[in-house]
Amino acid sequence: MARQGSQSASPVPSLRIGEVARRTGLPVKTIRYYCDEGLLQPKDRSAGGYRLFDEENLAELAIIRALRAMDVSIPELARILEVRRAGVCNCAVLKDSIAAKMESINLRIGELAAMKDELARLLSSWQDCGGSKLQR
Amino acid sequence: MARQGSQSASPVPSLRIGEVARRTGLPVKTIRYYCDEGLLQPKDRSAGGYRLFDEENLAELAIIRALRAMDVSIPELARILEVRRAGVCNCAVLKDSIAAKMESINLRIGELAAMKDELARLLSSWQDCGGSKLQR
DNA sequence: AAGAACCCTCCACTGGGTAGAAGCTTCACC
DNA sequence: GGTGAAGCTTCTACCCAGTGGAGGGTTCTT
Numbered sequence: 001m002a003r004q005g006s007q008s009a010s011p012v013p014s015l016r017i018g019e020v021a022r023r024t025g026l027p028v029k030t031i032r033y034y035c036d037e038g039l040l041q042p043k044d045r046s047a048g049g050y051r052l053f054d055e056e057n058l059a060e061l062a063i064i065r066a067l068r069a070m071d072v073s074i075p076e077l078a079r080i081l082e083v084r085r086a087g088v089c090n091c092a093v094l095k096d097s098i099a100a101k102m103e104s105i106n107l108r109i110g111e112l113a114a115m116k117d118e119l120a121r122l123l124s125s126w127q128d129c130g131g132s133k134l135q136r
Numbered sequence: 137m138a139r140q141g142s143q144s145a146s147p148v149p150s151l152r153i154g155e156v157a158r159r160t161g162l163p164v165k166t167i168r169y170y171c172d173e174g175l176l177q178p179k180d181r182s183a184g185g186y187r188l189f190d191e192e193n194l195a196e197l198a199i200i201r202a203l204r205a206m207d208v209s210i211p212e213l214a215r216i217l218e219v220r221r222a223g224v225c226n227c228a229v230l231k232d233s234i235a236a237k238m239e240s241i242n243l244r245i246g247e248l249a250a251m252k253d254e255l256a257r258l259l260s261s262w263q264d265c266g267g268s269k270l271q272r
Numbered sequence: 273a274a275g276a277a278c279c280c281t282c283c284a285c286t287g288g289g290t291a292g293a294a295g296c297t298t299c300a301c302c
Numbered sequence: 303g304g305t306g307a308a309g310c311t312t313c314t315a316c317c318c319a320g321t322g323g324a325g326g327g328t329t330c331t332t
Contacts, residue, residue: 016329018278028279033320048328050279070251074319098255105252112241112248115206119238123231152298154309164310169289184297186310210288 014044014052024061031061037074039064039081060084070101150180150188160197167197173210175200175217196220206237 021028034040035051040060042051060081067077076097157164170176171187176196178187196217203213212233 016279027321029321030319032280037319046279046328048279049281050328068319070255095259098259102252102255102259105248105255109245109248109252112245116238116241116245119206119234119241123234123238152310163290165290166288168311173288182297182310184310185312186297204288 014046014054015058016046017051017053020053020058020061023058024065026061026065034061034064037078039074039078070098070105072097072101150182150190151194152182153187153189156189156194156197159194160201162197162201170197170200174214175210208233208237 015023017028017031020026020031024031031040032051035042040053040057042057043054044052046052063081063084064077067080072080080097151159153164153167156162156167160167167176168187171178176193178193179190180188182188199217199220200213203216208216216233
């Protein structure tokens with residue numbers, strides 16, 4: 001078993017990707033993908049090239065995870081995280097994108113409900129098809 | 137302009153892909169894609185290799201269009217159309233897949249509603265952020 | 273020093289199309 | 303019968319948000 005970090009002074013000096021995966025519940029591949037896409041910037045690399053993450057990265061991943069679950073796109077997330085990284089209050093940005101997201105969720109729910117109605121109509125109109133031969 | 141079909145005896149002897157696109161409202165590329173995926177089998181080819189469609193193809197496209205709008209997947213559609221092509225009553229198959237679709241729509245609506253609630257909670261909890269400086 | 277666990281990059285694949293290139297076919301009109 | 307243009311063909315590559323695997327290097331424990 002490869003354990004790491006013999007120091008116990010600072011709480012989270014540097015986490016490797018596997019540990020981050022364990023803590024966030026995201027697959028290692030996905031975290032690496034987020035790095036590639038510029039969403040996440042590991043604070044450092046080990047001498048051997050391993051990505052090293054810190055608590056700030058964990059916080060960012062929490063945001064990413066939450067907003068992805070709400071179908072916020074990767075480019076949108078990149079925008080949000082960039083603003084956040086700049087140290088500016090990102091309430092406005094977040095609020096805008098969340099409001100837009102709620103709007104699109106409402107639309108989508110409406111569409112799905114309409115579909116459901118249509119499917120129900122279909123089903124009830126076929127009530128009487130016994131199942132013997134063609135009606136193509 | 138390239139017009140076609142000087143015969144006017146049979147109502148729909150053979151339509152080329154562009155005309156089918158016009159009648160169904162689907163992009164030419166999409167119809168070709170459906171052919172490639174085996175959903176649609178043009179009744180013939182011209183001497184020059186053009187796909188030639190008939191009314192049965194139009195009916196199939198109508199089904200494809202309607203079910204795709206309800207997020208029925210391409211492989212599922214292939215299954216449905218195959219059964220239909222076999223001349224057997226496909227009520228059972230359709231009913232099953234429609235019932236399953238309704239179930240998944242219900243699930244999805246539930247998920248979306250939960251998301252919306254969560255977003256609303258987020259928004260209301262940020263009510264008081266004026267927008268000046270960081271709170272990262 | 274060995275071995276296990278971990279990590280790296282690179283490439284290919286998913287689904288449901290969409291975009292473009294290079295070249296062939298069909299048609300109306302002259 | 304020639305010409306122009308629209309229409310069609312196949313092929314390749316791209317989109318999103320990852321996921322899987324190959325092949326090889328690093329870190330840690332024993």
